[in-house]
Amino acid sequence: MLRRTLIGVVAGTALVLPLTATTATAAPAAAPAVLATTLTYDDSQAAEFKQAVADGANVWNTNVQNVRIVKAQPGQRANIRIVADNGWPRATLGPVRPGGQVTIWFGRQAVQQGYHLVRIAAHEMGHSLGLPDVKPGPCSSLMSGSTGGVSCTSVNPNASEKSRVERNYAGTAQQQSSDVVLSDAAF
Numbered sequence: 001m002l003r004r005t006l007i008g009v010v011a012g013t014a015l016v017l018p019l020t021a022t023t024a025t026a027a028p029a030a031a032p033a034v035l036a037t038t039l040t041y042d043d044s045q046a047a048e049f050k051q052a053v054a055d056g057a058n059v060w061n062t063n064v065q066n067v068r069i070v071k072a073q074p075g076q077r078a079n080i081r082i083v084a085d086n087g088w089p090r091a092t093l094g095p096v097r098p099g100g101q102v103t104i105w106f107g108r109q110a111v112q113q114g115y116h117l118v119r120i121a122a123h124e125m126g127h128s129l130g131l132p133d134v135k136p137g138p139c140s141s142l143m144s145g146s147t148g149g150v151s152c153t154s155v156n157p158n159a160s161e162k163s164r165v166e167r168n169y170a171g172t173a174q175q176q177s178s179d180v181v182l183s184d185a186a187f
């Protein structure tokens with residue numbers, strides 16, 4: 001191939017054009033792929049909530065197409081940092097982009113009151129992905145948070161929450177994560 005290409009260059013464009021056509025035939029254009037944004041999370045400070053964090057990431061990975069949340073490699077600077085502490089859960093409002101970083105504080109105060117672990121994780125990741133709280137709201141809404149009730153075990157985003165995240169990561173959105181921290185204290 002290299003030799004033919006060189007000959008083509010020497011001989012002029014007449015030979016180059018057939019070579020181009022041959023190449024195009026040999027490698028037909030694939031259908032446009034949907035390129036998801038991949039975000040990483042760091043659970044090294046998530047203490048006893050590592051499994052809930054993994055389950056929360058899986059909730060989003062099974063509900064939306066345009067963004068994926070995967071565990072960071074050890075030492076890698078992650079996009080979503082999860083920190084267990086003794087306050088109420090809270091999180092930086094995204095949408096976080098690759099190269100950016102937001103924090104989720106996995107507050108034990110909500111856990112001690114009986115709120116569902118994976119719902120907490122998925123809710124706070126919703127903030128990372130740019131969703132604000134929708135309070136008060138029903139259990140069927142992930143972003144209703146604590147107002148969905150302490151007995152609420154629904155972990156999935158509803159249709160409008162899913163579509164908003166899809167828009168946030170549709171590829172044309174430029175909105176960046178903010179310095180705003182949303183607190184999920186229940187009273």
Ligand SMILES: [Zn+2]
Pocket residue numbers: 123124127132133145182183184
């Ligand atoms: Zn919230």
